[in-house]
Amino acid sequence: MSSTAIPKVVPAQLSFLAIYNPSLGTTDETFEKQVVFYYSRAAKIRSRIDGKDTKAAQELREQENEKLRQVGLAQGMVGFARSFSNGAAVDSVETQKSRIVLHELEEGWWILASIDLTRLPAATSTTNASGPSIEYSSREVSPPALLLQQLTRAYSVFLLHHGSTLDGLFAKLDRTKFCNILDKYWTRFANNWDVLLHGSPAVDIFGGLKLAAGGELGMGVGEEEWGSGEREVLEDYARRTPGLVDVMVSRFGEPSALQTRKESAGLKLSTEGSQLEPWVGSGKSVNAYDGVVFSGVGALGRRSLRDLSHWVESIYCYGDHAYGVRDNPTSDRRRQRRRRNMKAPSSASGQSSPKKGRSQTKADVPVPKPSTLDPNRPTIPPPIVVAVESSLNQASTAVDNSDKNDSKSTSVMASLGDAETWMKYVTLGYGSTWGSRNPQVEASASNDEDSAPRERSPEPALRSIEPEPELDNVEERLKAQIQQENSGYFIVGLKGTMEDETFDDDNDEGSWNNRIPLRTIYVELAKDFPLEAPGTELDEMPQWEKEVSLVSSRASSVGGLRRLQPVVYVHRPFIYTFLFRPRTDSLTLASFYRNLHTYFSPLHRPMSNSTSPEKVAMRIASASHPHTTISSTTNAAPNTEPIYDLVYDPRTLTVHSSIPNIPDPGTLIPEGISSETVVSNWSRVEALSVHSQILTTVASTRRSVSELERTCKTGRGWWVVWMRLPPSDSVHIKDAEAETESFRTADLREAFLVRRARDTVSTNSAKSSGSRLGSGMWRLGMSSTGEKMGGSAAGWGPRGLAEGIGIDARRYVEGLLSLNR
Incomplete structure (x- = not known):
């Protein structure tokens, strides 16, 4: 086989994504109306061909038609599965070449996604007549549960900007605009959707609000040294600012070296070359120590607060290209393009009149023919x-x-x-x-000057001009962005630098909206948040939005959705999100944004020091008191490997995690040989092994609600401990006779502890190829419903888990929970 015939490795990628509603087309003639959004990678490739290859374009059209037929196949699978699963719909289908997931976003509206598995050259050298043999592998592809969680998260962010269910939007808008809005959001999501395991899948599988490594400011043990003063400043600003409803602050990454070394000009110049990398919009995933450090004053509901944090994470990843930042989500993009095309002829016609005037003046004077001019004379440039x-x-x-x-x-x-x-x-x-x-x-x-003096036009004086150096526009833009990130700017709000005072509030032209684009999001308020009296801004909601909010399942428990206007302020490493009532007068004033920038600039350094990872490690060490067990190995030294944790609280929808991310491929970090490796012995293979084991444990324990603890060891020598914990702020239901306490399964917290084994040998990976279950698995006698668990046999105390990880796992987690994260 020639070298050109060797197949290439093609990573797994999205094949097509569709949103459909079977009730929109009940007959064969109207079947195509069921699909309101369809994205196909084949159609995208066909658009690039642009008719140059007729045969290839025809093959791609056949492939696209095949994907459209998959919508009908998906409906058949759903109906077939419901016939013998008590009405439950199938959510994933595995084939030899693809992985298909489908989910009912809301009643009647389905989303369908097909993932092409990774294509690898076949291990055998046998080939057929059609070409080289290819194998399909699902290794490193996200499992179906994670793919569905990512789709659900994207759907929640979509509703955050549009404030209604798909049924409500379809009833309010015409079909063309409804499809354009879906296409605007979901096409962007499909282009950026990475279906391989990346970032922190252990955090993404829970879909919660990710807290920073040390929790929130000024809460829990050691709050005096954990930003209690900064928390008071934020709460006081939220209370006394007119129109402000709530504030949320998130931290991503570390402060720039240019922020901490401003006192040394020479050192600043030496670091400028290494700091030419933007912080916002770099496409990086959220790290383990990143997350929310201040979740607000309690005005928003937990679900809306979680969706808002997900939108802020997308702003950190994509910058101005994030949904709802540069473009207005409610605008019709295609209609705007037609308007621009309509204005083009008018502007052209307006420019044609001066040209006609010049041509008429020029016609009055006969122009000499080109043949009469000297051919050796240089011509005039256009x-x-x-x-x-x-x-x-x-x-x-x-x-x-x-x-x-x-x-x-x-x-x-x-x-x-x-x-x-x-x-x-x-x-x-x-x-x-x-x-x-x-x-x-x-x-x-000279005779004319003597007879009739007239004005003479001044001749331009000749002067020498030094040549200007050629500047790299991309590098200059990066420097300007880095300077704004280090000094603070508004990514949603007042555009431009804060030092630019040429823009004044008293602008006679009335063009303030050109620099202050405002956005609208739809959130649900907390139950105890005081509602405004009739006639206020929040009460002035259109009737169609009130009707939609009443039937919205997302807000039925809190009385409906409310419109708020976000202002996003960026000052590395923090992103502030301010939520104002609609039509707040101060949002139209440039001076208000400058005052906000001036107010929070002094808060940057102390809050950065309070939330630094070094102080987080000290705080966790002071709060936890693990009890190391005696090793069974003779003369064995204590295990000095670090412990990584993950805690999920379903009541508050918060996730705290210190488990490192999966290193990105293509660098030295995935191999564990780079100096920038945050964790020792944490290569890409090790990270994939740990995160895959966590995903497997979550999927298996969801089907077994009576299981409380589990210990396993991966094939790479990592101990993974999983446990269920009592709910946070729970009201215990005591049974006087049995002396037991009962809890709802859905409210139980989940925790993971990860630690590298003491006796792990990196070269002996073939010794154990799977995971070994420990002795910490118990099953309890429960009622048939399975909704309650606990009691004397629950065993909330430590068991045999300490044999593997080397500590009392439950007491360690209890120490972490004392931080109130």
């Missing part, structure tokens, strides 16, 4: 033609004014008959400056 015509008109006007007694046509023809005068017009009069003068023209000019 940009100077307009200047020559203007100079010719001015010269003709001057001649007409000077010779009032003579005929106008005679003077013009005489000037045109003189070759030197015509050359003077063409060269813009520079010939006389260089010394090539005609004695006759000079004498006539």
Whole structure:
């Protein structure tokens, strides 16, 4: 087999994504109306071909038709599965070449996604006549549960900006605009959707609000050293600012070296070359230590607060290209393009009239033929033609004014008959400056000055101009963005730098909206948040939004959705999100944004120090008191490997995690040999092994609600401990006779502890190929419903888990929970 016939490795990627509603087309003729959004990678490739290859385009059209037929197949699978699963719908289908997931977003509206598995060259050398053999692998592809969670998260962010269910939007808008809005959001999501395992899948599978590594500011043990003063400043600003409803602050990454080294100019210059990397919009995933450090004053509901944090994470990842930042989500993009196309002829017609005027003036003067000019004479570049015509008109006007007694046509023809005068017009009069003068023209000019004095146009003085260095526009834009990130700017709000005071509130032109684009999001308020009296801004909601919010399942428990206007302020490493009531007067004033920038600038350094990872490690070490067990190995040293944790609270929808991310491929970090590796012995293979084991544990324990603890060891030598914990702020239901306490399964917290085994040998990976279950698995006698668990047999105390991970796992987690994260 030739080298050109060797197949390439094609990573797994999205094949197609569709949103459909079976009730929109109940017959074969109207079947295509069921699909309101469809994205196909084949159709995207076909658009790039642009009809150059007819055969390839035809094959791609056949492939696209095959994907459209998959919508009907998906409906058949759903109906078939419901016939023997008590009405439950199938959510995933595995084939040899693809992984298909489908989910009912809301009643009647389905989303369908097909993932093409990774294509690898076959291990065997046998090939058929059609070409080389190919194998399909699902390794490193996200499992179906994670793919569905990512789709659900994207759907929640979509509703955050549109504030209604798909049914409500479809009833309010016409079909064309409804489909355009879906296409605008979901096409962007499909283009950026990475279906491989990346970032932190252990955090993404829960779909919660990710807290920073040390929790929230000023809460829990050691709150005096954990930003209690900064928390008071944020709460006080939220209370006394008119129109402000809530504030949320998130931290991503570390402060820039240019922020901490401003006192040394020489050192600053030396680090500028290494700091030419933007912080916002770099496409990086959220790290383990990143997350929310201040979740607000409690005005928003937990679900809306979670969706808002997901939108802020997308802003950190994509910057201005995130949904709802640069473009208005409710605008019709295609209609705006048509409007621009309609305005183009009017502007062209407006420019045509001056050209006609110039052409008429030029027609009055006969232009010499090109053959009469010297062929060796350099021609005039096109940009100077307009200047020559203007100079010719001015010269003709001057001649007409000077010779009032003579005929106008005679003077013009005489000037045109003189070759030197015509050359003077063409060269813009520079010939006389260089010394090539005609004695006759000079004498006539002196006689004219003596007889009738007239104004002479000043000749431009010759001066030497130093050549300007060529600048890299991309590098200059990066420097400007980095400077704004280090000093603070608004990514949603007032555009431009805060030092630019040329823009004033008292602008007579009324163009304030050009620099202050406002956005609208739809959130649900907390139950105990005081509602405004009738007639206020929040109460002035259109009737259709009130009707939609009443039937919205997302907000039925809190009385409906409310419209708020977000202002997003970026100051590395923090992103502030301010939520204001609609039509707040201060949002239209540039001075308000400058005052906000001035107010929070002094807060940047102390809050950055309070939430630094070094202080987080000290705080966790002071709060936890693990009890190390005695190793069974003789003369074994204590395990000094670090412990990573993950805690999920379903009541508050918060996730705290210190488990490192999966390193990105293509660098030295995935191999664990780079100096920038945050965790020792944490290569890409190790990370995939740990995160995959966590995903498997979550999927299996969801089907077994009575299981409380589980310990396993991966094939790479990592201990993974999973446990269920009592709910946070729970009201215990006590049974006096049995002396037990009961909890709802859906409210139980889940925790993971990860630690590298003491006796792990990196080269002995073939010794154990799977995971070994520990002895910490118990099952309890429960009621048939399975909704409650606990009691004397629950065993909330430590068991045999300490044999593997080397500590009392439950007491360690309890110490972490004392931080109130």
